[in-house]
Amino acid sequence: MNNKRKLLSIPYLLWAIVFIIIPLFMVVYYGITDKTGAFTFANIAAIATAEHGKALWLSVLLSFMSTVVCLLLAYPLAMILSKMNIASNSFLVLIFILPMWMNFLLRTLAWLSLLEKTGVINNILKFFGLPTMNIINTPGAIILGMVYNFLPFMIMPIYNALVKIDPNVINAARDLGAGPFKTFTKVIFPLSIPGVISGITMVFVPALTTFVISTILGGNKILLIGNVIELEFTTTGNWHLGSGLSMVLMVFIVISMILTAIFDKDGEGSML
């Protein structure tokens, strides 16, 4: 019985080795060697150069701002959703998840045609004789793209955490003298923290590593760390530098994962 089970796991194990473990080791190998194959820390240390440091800093800043905006938008919405009855609730949830069924690239390109200098928004403004806006190729456009694409990943874990709270626990807080505000700060919010942490991780990590959103909505004017790495692999062809920078980024991701593991023991984030 036990042996049979072990046999059954072999294809998955092979898959994991060939497509996950080996590539990971290759990234590490490239990251700590130079073109001659000699050991070096230069590729990792390259993050400290002005150009790369700026890209990383901008990435962290924009991802952080997107995460904050997502949290501020998602929390009230998740609360409203969690208080609705099942029938209308599932329809509303669907509306917010629906964009996720569309291709990620397509969604982002749609924003391009909306925000462009000669795009839909500016055409409408022109039609009414209003001055046109310069939105595309700004950090704001990138944040907009990040929020739009990653918002559902913030809503879902928070929603899951909120619906899990026993209504009687909230009633108990009211019963013991807490008004609506105290009930929220002392009971509802603390109990939803696992969902909030999950949501933050699920928005912050992809936002930090994205290069598609910044390429499309930032033109070539704004380089994020994701773009820098992408360029090293595709244009410059310096796999060693690209791998070294990827490893630095991985540290951020691992930290996020650890935070999630500590705070989200119920797996609110795993529902997606």
Place this chain on the structure above:
Amino acid sequence: MKNVLVNLEHISKSYDGQMVLDDLNLYIRENEFLTLLGPSGCGKTTTLRILGGFETPDKGRVVFEGADITNLPPNKRQLNTVFQKYALFTHMNIAENIAFGLKIKNKSKAYIDDKIKYALKLVNLDGFEKRMPNSLSGGQQQRIAIARAIVNEPKLLLLDEPLGALDLKLRQDMQYELIRLKNELGITFIYVTHDQEEALTMSDTIVVMNQGYIQQIGTPERIYNEPENAFVADFIGESNIIGATMIEDRLVEILGARFACVDEGFGRNKPVDVVIRPEDVELTKNPADGTIQGVVSHVIFKGVHYEMEVQANGFEWLVHSTGMFPVGTNVGIKVDPFNIQIMNKPESEDEEAVGVNE
């Protein structure tokens, strides 16, 4: 008589057009242990939620110590609730749970610490301050929930099936604890349950409810011995409920045989229901000694007594007795006149729901 603490006046409540409570009137005296008893959907929990402030009645008023509190939010009411399944704050330790209400009222730290100690002692959980709720057993969590409520010194404590999730032995222990707490604290208890034994054990007053109407209000003894209608008789304990005819005062014809009874004022030849508790049915060895004769059809040993079924005049009599007659024995059935409870027959199902007019 003690003062009235709470008055429910003409309370009606419906959900989605479904009537849950219909013109309910009830008063609760100070230091009374009052139990709302009934099957699920009878409106007992809704009544409690209206008292707690978690529901607003469609019609009627809730009067607490003379003041109308119908529209007061829960946090402004001088009462506390012990919820079904405890509803402890899982992100706080036991001390923080108990201190919750006191901190909101801005009590001093020394006062809160004293209260926590006192409350934990009261529920026999000294030294549990730093434990987390999820590390406690169901019974312990329930006692913490009670401690969390009583430190606020409410005038009225509402308990919503607090023992429902506990096993039998624990439930019995907790019943004694609750009686002790009530006597020590002098707080009025309103207790909701569907468990008739729980209600009989603990209550000063039982309110039997069904389909949104109060069926009977009375002491446990009165509810058990003198049920006012078939619903109450059937819900509280086991009983033989038989259609009968009141021949005249103190004489009732049951299944063709005439039994002496003690009830008067039902009129002559009036159809009635009679209730006879299984332990009040006497079996006689000599069939001729009984008022009617029958054959034992079933015997089960229950520990304290034997449970027997006796077929007599087309009715299956349920009998509890310490003496046993084997299956197939011809026996006589006798009932002490005092143990025959006569009830008016409901004329329709609607009336059965309304039951008594209090």
